Amino acid sequence: MPVVEDLQVGVMFWAGPDPHQTLRDQKALGVRAGQLGIEGDYPLDGAAEKWKRAVADEQFTVVTVFAAYTGESYADMPTVQRTVGFIPPATRQERERRTYEISDFARGIGVGSIALHVGFVPHDPKNDDYIAVRNLVRRIADHAAENGQTFALETGQEPADVLDKFIRDVDRPNLKINFDPANMIMYGTGDPIQALDVLSRNIVSVHCKDGEWPDKSVPNALGVEKPLGQGAVGMDKFIAKLKQFGYKGILGIEREILDKEQKKRDMKMAVELLERLRKQ
Numbered sequence: 397m398p399v400v401e402d403l404q405v406g407v408m409f410w411a412g413p414d415p416h417q418t419l420r421d422q423k424a425l426g427v428r429a430g431q432l433g434i435e436g437d438y439p440l441d442g443a444a445e446k447w448k449r450a451v452a453d454e455q456f457t458v459v460t461v462f463a464a465y466t467g468e469s470y471a472d473m474p475t476v477q478r479t480v481g482f483i484p485p486a487t488r489q490e491r492e493r494r495t496y497e498i499s500d501f502a503r504g505i506g507v508g509s510i511a512l513h514v515g516f517v518p519h520d521p522k523n524d525d526y527i528a529v530r531n532l533v534r535r536i537a538d539h540a541a542e543n544g545q546t547f548a549l550e551t552g553q554e555p556a557d558v559l560d561k562f563i564r565d566v567d568r569p570n571l572k573i574n575f576d577p578a579n580m581i582m583y584g585t586g587d588p589i590q591a592l593d594v595l596s597r598n599i600v601s602v603h604c605k606d607g608e609w610p611d612k613s614v615p616n617a618l619g620v621e622k623p624l625g626q627g628a629v630g631m632d633k634f635i636a637k638l639k640q641f642g643y644k645g646i647l648g649i650e651r652e653i654l655d656k657e658q659k660k661r662d663m664k665m666a667v668e669l670l671e672r673l674r675k676q
């Protein structure tokens with residue numbers, strides 16, 4: 397895969413049934429690199445071969461394979477708590493197995509990083525779920541290391557210091573962070589620009605996403621996602637801070653709305669915005 401430039405603008409995108417078409421759709425937005433998301437029910441049998449051929453034919457660079465799991469929902473805080481990542485005990489084992497498959501799939505297409513939402517990490521290190529998830533994250537990090545990969549946790553569902561302590565506690569050199577500034581705002585877990593100071597040494601990739609703080613008058617509500625540059629993140633400050641600490645990965649635009657045409661328009665606008673900011 398072609399080598400990416402420092403702060404190359406890219407996208408977070410999801411695998412469709414036809415890898416070539418999925419990559420052409422991303423290139424139509426004006427990018428040639430990205431993070432490939434794999435839904436929980438995406439068939440992985442023979443998938444690495446097809447994706448390997450597609451990235452070569454399309455001259456596209458996949459920097460991360462992102463795992464999602466069947467049964468996850470981001471509707472509101474309690475639903476996220478109940479359904480996302482490794483926190484729900486009932487699905488922990490099957491999701492662990494699936495993550496090994498994702499890591500092997502990523503190796504098959506030559507991708508050196510996997511990432512996922514671990515879910516709401518409990519704040520108390522003596523909590524049973526905390527211990528179980530910490531041990532599971534160690535096993536996945538070790539599996540990823542055997543595949544020559546970093547393993548990145550996405551930010552947002554806990555404050556920066558809780559995530560930082562968790563990562564220290566897991567204590568694996570390839571355990572890293574995929575930093576999403578909008579999540580920190582939408583989950584109300586802290587100012588993302590300040591969080592960068594706490595987490596910067598472990599950040600291997602970022603999502604460029606924007607959003608509003610939660611509406612405090614609605615219990616358990618999440619903040620609303622916004623087109624890039626129209627939320628509370630402050631993209632200029634975010635990019636300036638990334639440059640300041642020497643971040644060199646891609647700027648992966650993420651837009652999570654269902655309206656496909658609107659999404660395309662918003663992402664094209666985001667590409668233009670980031671192309672301008674990265675050169676400043």
Ligand code: MG
Pocket residue numbers: 550576579603605650
């Ligand atoms: Mg994200």
